[in-house]
């Protein structure tokens with residue numbers, strides 16, 4: 001079982017956000033960072 005990095009609440013499989021504090025779960029943050037990185041690359045090109 002996974003736990004929230006912020007508050008330590010147990011997270012269900014596939015849960016994208018902690019239902020207690022709203023922090024993005026680890027897997028969701030990876031996706032978020034990937035999108036952020038892509039956005040930064042696009043900005044640099046322009």
Ligand SMILES: [Zn+2]
Nearest residue numbers: 004007018021
């Ligand atoms: Zn939490």
